[in-house]
Amino acid sequence: MKGFRCGLVLVGLLVPVAASAAVASKASAASAIAAAQAEMKLAASMQDQWIATVAAMKDARLALKQGDFAAAETAAVHAKALASLSVEQAKAQRALWVNEAVH
Amino acid sequence: MKLALIVLASLWAAPLAQAASQPDPAADLQGFQGYFLKRFPKVPLAAYVNGPYNFSKSERDQWKQIIEFPPYAFAVADGKTLFDTKFANGKTYASCFPNGGIGIAQTYPMFDAKTGRVVPLGVAINRCRVANGAAKLSLTTGKLADIEAYMTSTSDGKPIDVVVPHDPRALAAYQAGKEYFYSRRGQLNFSCASCHVQAAGMHLRGDVLAPALGLTASFPLYRSSWGDVGTLVRRFIGCNKKVKAEPEAADSTAYRDLAYFMTYMNNGLPIAGPGARP
Numbered sequence: 001m002k003g004f005r006c007g008l009v010l011v012g013l014l015v016p017v018a019a020s021a022a023v024a025s026k027a028s029a030a031s032a033i034a035a036a037q038a039e040m041k042l043a044a045s046m047q048d049q050w051i052a053t054v055a056a057m058k059d060a061r062l063a064l065k066q067g068d069f070a071a072a073e074t075a076a077v078h079a080k081a082l083a084s085l086s087v088e089q090a091k092a093q094r095a096l097w098v099n100e101a102v103h
Numbered sequence: 104m105k106l107a108l109i110v111l112a113s114l115w116a117a118p119l120a121q122a123a124s125q126p127d128p129a130a131d132l133q134g135f136q137g138y139f140l141k142r143f144p145k146v147p148l149a150a151y152v153n154g155p156y157n158f159s160k161s162e163r164d165q166w167k168q169i170i171e172f173p174p175y176a177f178a179v180a181d182g183k184t185l186f187d188t189k190f191a192n193g194k195t196y197a198s199c200f201p202n203g204g205i206g207i208a209q210t211y212p213m214f215d216a217k218t219g220r221v222v223p224l225g226v227a228i229n230r231c232r233v234a235n236g237a238a239k240l241s242l243t244t245g246k247l248a249d250i251e252a253y254m255t256s257t258s259d260g261k262p263i264d265v266v267v268p269h270d271p272r273a274l275a276a277y278q279a280g281k282e283y284f285y286s287r288r289g290q291l292n293f294s295c296a297s298c299h300v301q302a303a304g305m306h307l308r309g310d311v312l313a314p315a316l317g318l319t320a321s322f323p324l325y326r327s328s329w330g331d332v333g334t335l336v337r338r339f340i341g342c343n344k345k346v347k348a349e350p351e352a353a354d355s356t357a358y359r360d361l362a363y364f365m366t367y368m369n370n371g372l373p374i375a376g377p378g379a380r381p
Contacts, residue, residue: 047357048288049349082290089292097285100296103134 024069032076033060039083046090053082126278128267128367135368139316143304151317152375158304159311166379175252175325175377178332182253185246190235196250199231208251208258209374212265212363214273221276221359224251225334242353243337248323252332255323255376263320263374265367276356280364283357284315289348295361298342310381319366321378332377335362 036057043049060075140148146157156163186196186204197203211224222230228250229239240247267277287294295315298307303314322335329337339358340350351357 093286102138
């Protein structure tokens with residue numbers, strides 16, 4: 001759980017840096033959205049999609065539509081990071097849920 | 104010393120591994136109800152159907168006043184009208200259920216061996232509609248919730264009697280529901296059990312968290328915060344949103360299985376629906 005929290009903080013700090021490090025294009029934004037979509041699909045299949053992930057993806061798509069590729073890429077990277085966290089959570093819960101069960 | 108630690112670790116791990124791998128609904132039921140009875144010795148088993156009102160005198164007093172003129176009464180009346188209204192083919196809902204649909208709500212959700220899926224009452228109502236040429240209704244509120252409210256009212260006081268047959272698919276569905284109930288999800292990292300087992304009877308801001316024991320017995324129910332009657336699925340969707348998780352589809356296998364597990368855990372408690380909650 002401590003590692004999970006540290007990861008969350010780290011991702012929060014690194015996402016804006018990583019996104020602004022490269023110049024965004026329509027192709028790179030679309031690629032980031034596709035990568036986020038794939039991770040979100042995995043999260044959904046594990047019954048653990050976060051509302052914030054969906055909101056970030058919505059922002060990414062809207063920005064892409066408006067031609068703001070940098071914003072689209074940033075939001076997509078954010079969505080992917082959130083989706084990855086929820087996947088990590090779901091994977092961990094496959095073993096951990098038993099600890100909460102009442103017997 | 105090392106050997107003793109290994110033995111101790113295996114003794115500790117064995118029940119956990121068993122809980123995850125071999126569904127034993129009857130043992131779960133005993134353990135689940137026993138947990139609450141031990142934790143809240145002053146609350147009798149049957150009283151759990153009154154949820155949060157066992158833990159807050161002020162809320163209980165308000166509730167008593169509210170049910171003098173039950174806010175769900177209109178839903179029950181509308182539900183009866185809908186229930187008795189004929190489909191285009193001349194049949195009614197009564198044709199789809201045993202005993203004409205009267206006094207049977209306590210047996211839902213039930214496992215359908217034909218489809219291999221769990222069928223909550225709302226889904227059974229929609230199945231009936233489709234079989235009679237009508238369109239499906241929303242599983243969360245509105246007409247379907249009204250019909251469910253009426254049907255549930257005819258089971259008032261009957262002990263919940265959900266069956267998990269010795270069918271591997273039924274046991275798998277039960278186990279999936281159990282896993283969903285205890286698994287943390289959403290950005291807030293909460294499980295159903297976080298609120299309705301671990302924090303049961305405690306306050307979440309101004310509200311008292313209802314124990315999972317008895318929780319399904321009063322659905323569908325009128326919630327003051329909703330302003331109308333809603334089904335158990337509506338509550339599931341609301342809970343998922345509260346922990347910042349995207350809800351499943353109302354008709355999803357996940358919610359069907361969750362309802363199956365939760366309602367089975369209430370076996371023996373009297374139906375007390377429709378209910379009223381803050």
